[in-house]
Amino acid sequence: MDFSEKDSVDAVLASFADTPDPRLREVVESLVRHLHGFLRETRPSIAEWERGIEFLTAIGQKCDEHRQEFILFSDVLGASMLVETMEAQRQAQDATASTVLGPFHVVRSPERALGDTIDSVGTGEPCLIEGSVADPDGSPVPGARIDVWQADDHGYYDVQVPDAQPLGNGRGLFTADDEGRFWFRSIVPAHYPIPTDGPVGALLAATKRHPYRPAHVHFIVEAPGYVPVTTHVFVQGSAYLDSDAVFAVKQSLVRDFAPSDDAATAARLGLPNPFRRARFDVVLQPAAGADR
């Protein structure tokens, strides 16, 4: 039987019928059905299809050790956030909300001691970020690992501007104390455009979308026996909180980086007084069947 528009899905699904892994078979079959549906709906010319292939090729070619254009593509399509949101539905409602990983978790964060600063450049408004890690009942999670990374006061990550920031600037890996508490110094991050010098930027320009993300600090918090959470703390009052280019804002993650006049704390931690201060208490969901 000749290949036809009417029977294309059936023909291709039959070719995958012997896939041993049932999940792989389910995913591949769904991909075929939706891709063929997309093509029947949009009816691309061969030239347009080639342009689509070129676009995806350019995304891959833009990726390197420090640049992840495919994550960016997933982010601006809302795909990253949809996957995150569906994953969160599997978890308890009282755990800290998750949000996208983003494309800048490409450097291992330097191990730092509680109270250290993650900023080694010295521009920007100094701030203290403090919080706790607990389970949904409020019991602390001692020794939780807190991995943070953020842009600087100009909106750049270390890997974007290696001449201006040493690698590891704006990043830190902390271990919560015996009561699950953590605290570190930084600077208040700025809002920033996602990288626009690649194919994803070209897509945003062609569709008249702005590339900006509201100011935020990334967090991954994990501890044995708990479901890790990948999330952000957003800076209250930042531009673009209501139009994040990657759809990642959740109101429960917005925090006031309020001015604090606290000379004793400033002196103890080596901050100027007054300084900006934000609190982020994290609740981790126990992993199913975990033995803690």
Ligand SMILES: [Fe+2]
């Ligand atoms: Fe970010």
